[in-house]
Amino acid sequence: MKQLISRRSFLKAAGVTTAVAAVSLGAPAASACYPGSFKDITILYTNDVHTYIDKKSPELTYAAIAALKKSYQDAGKNVLLVDAGDHIQGTAYGSMDEGASIIQLMNAAGYDVATPGNHEFDYGMARAKEVMAEADFPYLSSNWVNLPLGNRVLPDVKYFTIGGRVIAFVGITTPETFTKSTPAYFMDKSQSRYIYDILGGDDGQKLYKAVQKSIDKAKVLADYVIGLGHLGVDPSSSPWTSKEVIEHTSGFDAFIDGHSHTKMECEWVKDLSGKAVALTQTGSYFANVGEMTIKADGSIATRLISSYEGSDSAVADIQNAWVASVDDMLGEKIAVADTNFYISDPETGKRRIRMAETNLGDFVADGIYSYFNEVEQLHCDIAIMNGGGIRADEKAGYWTFKTCKQVSPFGNVACLMSVTGKQIQDALEFAARFAGTEKENGGFLHVAGASYEIHADIPNTVQTDEKNVWIGSATGTPRVQNVKIYNKASGTYEPLDEGKTYALAGMNYTLRNLGDGFAMFDGAELIKDYVSEDYLVMSTYAMTFGGVDAEGLPHLTTANSPLADYPGYLLDYENPYGAGRISIL
Known part of the structure; x- marks a missing residue:
């Protein structure tokens, strides 16, 4: 005869106390408790803090969040504190110890x-798992899976019994x-197959x-089911938006929600059954804390x-x-900048670095190009830098x-590779596949020692897989045309030769x-790696x-750049929109 699990054993296995059963099983929740036993439940939430922890009161900090939560508790309120992701990366305060101090702060603040x-994975898969183990609170994901084992890497649901109900x-x-962090982190050591997937x-x-x-699982025991997602509402994230x-x-x-850095107090979105669901997001960088x-x-x-005036001293x-x-x-x-350097458009305030040229994009790419040519004394034809970095x-x-660490916080290292002109063309074409639209692309490429045109009226035909990883060249007319590579000897920009070999510099993240x-770039010959x-x-x-x-400090102007000695080199740091290396037509 089949042995059936008892109701008590089922609840114990599910991680919920017997007291919860009275609320969630059998009769509807409203009839499961004595009249008047329900109390208000407050959920405080953050998202996309990105390690911006050096703010001063009354601006928000983890100390302020901790004090705010405690003020609710002291008033006898039922309160939870949750985070929707991207909290260990963004500034030097995260990258200098790979998120350890941020997790310590979140533990002390009382996150539940x-x-x-996606940026929790920026320090590698091993470190991502360590970070989650260091947290006193659980991490949840319904769609991060271990492919060889066929199971989830993390729990998908967390229950709380609070205010007479189960949340x-x-x-x-x-x-x-996959592509906004580093795909290699989700692969085996040979980078021949994925061993983790984030289902999409x-x-x-x-x-x-x-x-x-996961919703169906949660509803067996819960009165309220709340999504805690890092998905965002940006159209570029479709079909995976919240x-x-x-x-x-x-x-x-x-x-x-999180991910798109959207300030959204509440928007009601109808689900598949027609029920209105409250969707909310705080923005980013501790601009707000949400209260549900x-x-x-x-x-x-x-x-x-x-803002909040209070602060938890510990x-x-x-x-x-x-x-x-x-x-x-x-x-x-280390230096004095005589002009502003931008990732945004100074006229609109909108982020530009992921869709078009800026003077800071030029500067960072020039830094890579100059490092190999001037510091390492190695020949470098072209350097590329992804706008998302x-x-x-x-x-x-x-x-x-610290200024430079704020601009480039990821800890990626520069490398130099021997590639063909065809690989350069493929890279620029892949990077430009969304150019001319409002869709951001962290892989938009800024260049040094090169120039190119993007013909935005030509349809994108680059071949990609379901994870948006490049798998083949454009099948139609290329959007990227008139690619030219700088020749220092002649002081001119010469047409790219797809059959020629070039020395390409960039970060290991991209190359x-x-x-x-x-x-x-798979299979390209490595000239030098891990230089800095x-x-x-x-x-x-x-x-x-x-x-x-x-004071002994150099001044960051076009005329003072070491690349100003390169005849005919495109250089204009005083122009927020760069030196005209990338033309979008």
Whole structure:
């Protein structure tokens, strides 16, 4: 005779106490408790903090968040604190110890649950797993799976019994993680096969099915099911946006989102059954903390809080000590910028670095180009730099090592490879596949020692797989045309020869680790690797400028660049839109 699991054993195995059963099983929840036993439940939430921890009161910090949560608790309120991803990477405060101090701060602040964002993987798969193990709170993901084992890497659901009800969070990670982090981290050591997947699918169905399965699991025990996702609402993330997940599933009551850095107090999105689901996101960089209230009558309300006067002293001590330590390590002045350097469009304020040329994009690429040609004394024909790896505008004034670390925080290292002109053409074509639209692309390529045109009216025909990794050249007329490579000997830009071999410099992220999906360099000959970390390459370039002042600091101007000695080299740092190396027609 078949042995059936008892109801008590089932609940124990599911990680929920017997007391929860009275609320969630059998009769509807409203009849499972005594009248008036329900209380308001507050959920505080953050997303895309990106290690911006050096703010001062009343601006938000982890110390302020901790104090805010405690104020609710002291008032006898039921409160949870959650995060929707991208919290260990972004500034030097994250990269200098690969997120360890950020996790320490989140532990001290009292976070209850989180979901990993794509940037939680930026320090490698091993470190990502270590970070999640160091957290006192669980990480959730319904769609990050181990392919050989055929199971999830993390739990998909976390239950909380609070305010007389059971709240379940379902974690969701963006499938864009593959190309917005480093695809090689999800592969075996030979980079011949994927051993991890973040379920998405070309049409989104793999993602929707994984999420629906977790919702159905959560609803067995929970009164409210809340999505905790790092998906975003940017059209470029389609079909994997939070709105599309809500629209293709049923059962969420609310969805706390991240990834697109959108300030969204609340938008009601109808799910597959027609029920309205509250979708919310705080923006980014601690601009706001969200407050979601599940009221005693069952209604849901949200608001965004932009400042808080309180501060938890214990959390503040950790925060201040780490900020001071990093500032001390990286605070040495190395140069003076006489102009603003931009990743954004100064006229609109909109981020430009991922879709068009800027002076900072030129500067960072020039730094790589100059490093190999001037410091390493190796021949380098062209350098490329992905726009997603250039992270911050920098105002005129003093530059420190920290300045460069803020711009290039990932810890990638520069390398030099021997590639064909065809591989360069393929890379530029792949990088330009969204140019001329409003769609951002972290893989948009800034160049040094080269120039090229993008004909935006020509349809993109680059071949990619479902993870947006390059698998073949454009099948139609190329969008990228008139590619030219600088010849120092003649002081001219000469047409790219697809059959010729060139020395190409860039970061290992792009050239060796399939970052942003650049797979066309597979098998290329390595000339030199691991020469210097990204921010040090940039720092070195800044320190080689002329125009040294009475403080012994060089001034960052076009005329003072060491590349100004290269005849005919395209250089114009005073123009926010760059030197005209990339023309979008």
